[in-house]
Amino acid sequence: MTATHVRFLSRSLAVCLALVGCHALAAPPRAYRQEVVVAGSHFQGVHGLAVDGKGNLLASNLLGQSVHSVNLSTGAVSTLVGPPLGGADDVALGPDGSIYWTGFFTGQLMRRTPDGKTRVIAKNLPGLNSLAFRGDGRFYVTQLGRGDDALWEVDPDGKKPPRKVLADPGFLNGFEFGPDDRLYGPLLLKGQVARVDVATGVIEPVADGFVIPVAVNFDARREHLYVVDSARGELVRVRLPSGTKELVAKLPTGIDNLAVGPDDQVYVSNMVDNDIRVVNPADGSVRLLVESRLAVPSGIAVAPDDPDEQVYLADVYALRQVGGRDGKVKQTARVLSTPTNFPMNVSVNAKHVVASTAYLGGMSSIQVLDRATGALVRTVPQTNGAQAALELDDGTLLVAESGTGKLVRISASEPAVSTVLVEGLGGPVGLAADTGAAEPAVFVTEVRSGKVTRVRLSDGARRTVASGLKAPEGIARHPDGGLVVAEVGRKRLVRIEPDTGRLSVIAKGLRIGVPESAGFPPGYLPTGVAVGASGTVYMTSDIESALYRFVPVP
Missing domain, CATH: 2.120.10.30 (TolB, C-terminal domain)
Known part of the structure; x- marks a missing residue:
């Protein structure tokens, strides 16, 4: 190398070092x-549950915008509907095997038919939360927490506009119809479980003294109600018609929903712990079906x-x-x-x-x-x-x-x-x-x-x-x-x-x-x-x- 080459390289190096952002000689990443x-985990907070009658549990995932299927024997999780269509707060099965779910943030009610087709059957209902079919196939949903507090009847096929049945019931959450065709569910704002005559709109209290009751389901014989209290972390049995309560199991706080299997096992979702637990009401024992750490x-x-x-x-x-x-x-x-x-x-x-x-x-x-x-x-x-x-x-x-x-x-x-x-x-x-x-x-x-x-x-x-x-x-x-x-x-x-x-x-x-x-x-x-x-x-x-x-x- 000649002296000229040396001087040229020295000057080039000096100029390069003086320049801000000279990448060629910067330290490698x-x-x-x-x-x-x-x-x-498979979920981003698990919410509504429904037993599909085929050995699986349907689980809704609001923030993850998906609907999942959980094998009741193994706990294996698969995705039925992924984002963005599956933003489900609650999920239910229709008489024909269609899956329905509520979009709390989107304000949309969704349906997935047995052949896998997904579509919107109602919209512009912000705060859509819970849903259930009556024995005759009529379909009901609630709004709560995002500008309205109401119970609606919805056409399962989405051909007719929704009809408001009841205004301001008190934040009616996870509900189910009983053998008397009355709607049974918790009223969050009142700390009670009530039954609603959807024909007349009359609300009757069933049981009081809860802190944040979030969902109810009938037992397998459809005689009594299981109720989950999210703030207390309790699964409670309410005996009908007296309304007397008994504690079935103590669980972590943050419970969001439940479903009851044909064998009377109670499946409970917890959004805080992002898990699903199984409660045996015969002895109050609890086991994890799906576990998460975050x-x-x-x-x-x-x-x-x-x-x-x-x-x-x-x-x-x-x-x-x-x-x-x-x-x-x-x-x-x-x-x-x-x-x-x-x-x-x-x-x-x-x-x-x-x-x-x-x-x-x-x-x-x-x-x-x-x-x-x-x-x-x-x-x-x-x-x-x-x-x-x-x-x-x-x-x-x-x-x-x-x-x-x-x-x-x-x-x-x-x-x-x-x-x-x-x-x-x-x-x-x-x-x-x-x-x-x-x-x-x-x-x-x-x-x-x-x-x-x-x-x-x-x-x-x-x-x-x-x-x-x-x-x-x-x-x-x-x-x-x-x-x-x-x-x-x-x-x-x-x-x-x-x-x-x-x-x-x-x-x-x-x-x-x-x-x-x-x-x-x-x-x-x-x-x-x-x-x-x-x-x-x-x-x-x-x-x-x-x-x-x-x-x-x-």
Whole structure:
């Protein structure tokens, strides 16, 4: 090599090193080893059940948007209807063997005929919940919790419009018709079980003293009722006509529905634990038919000061803690039996854990909990669909309103005052604090516009860090300053350098990204990302209901 060549290469090297974002000489992307922290499940919260008479149990999966078949002997699960058509809150069999299910968020009533054809037979009924056929083949459904409280009669073939039978019964949930052609079901708002004459609309109480009764079914001889109380975790037998109650089995809280087999075995779904249990009413014994460890894992956070890298997990039906190294799952708070409000995102700081939910229709809120005790510190209603939320040093909350495209501040004072920091974002979902900045700022993922944006907290000034992404959701700051993002649209986990926008791929071909559902703001069930002090990356899988880690390879 000549001296000229040496001088040329030296000058080229100097220029390259001086240029920001010179990729040719940048350090190669670090390799990661993918590992399972908590194995997955077939469901994303299991709800309505029905025995099909062929040795199987039909199980509805609302957030996973699917209807499943469970073998009663083995517990093996198969999918009958996948997303997005199968968003079922409850499921029933028609006289001809057709399967019917209710779309709580979509407001659609669905039918799948024995030849496998699926179609909508009623729509524009938000909050569709329970359904049942009367002995003569007439079909009834209820609305509750999303703007209406009503009982409807529906044409099973979908040729006639639905007819409202009863208004404001008190949130009539999982019901069944009795041998007297009366409808028996729980009234959630009244804590009682009642019977309804669908011809006259007359409601008569059958049994009182429940906390959150969610469903009833007759026993195999159709003489008495089994009732499940979600808040107490109880299976109760109500003897008719006296209405006297007896406890059959004690179960975990979070029960959602039940079905009774021809042998009088009682199948009980639990949305919080995402499992199905079988109760033998003869002796009260309980066994698991389908077991899960997580329900709907979404947003996650790891405290930077935690050497054990405990993962705080927003599991939609519970707020949990998971050992990042050993995978042990601890219960922090469960919906229905505690004030916890369907957590879908979570962040953590030195004192508090902040959980937020994007549910719309009056269920959206932000909750601040004491990190040491788990006690609820404050609840802030947030009707615009809160995705990620961070608590700043002064107690102010910074919230990504995915539906409105705004980043807002919520004051620490009571009553809370909300002010807009920036608007016009393309579906903000994830937030990560820019902790090393001279002026405080936050990084935001925009699921609709495919950007990562840096927003300065003093004045809302923003800068695009990266663009051209496909549905970025979860975001976390690496200890070395890099950003780790779940790029859900491309099923991959990427690292982005905040100063240059340079992108490298950590993992691809990931099982993430359940399709969005009606009634939710952008981001739906967010894929969560967190990074521990060791540099290990944690990520949730909404498709598999699992938690993974990506460990740096030395």
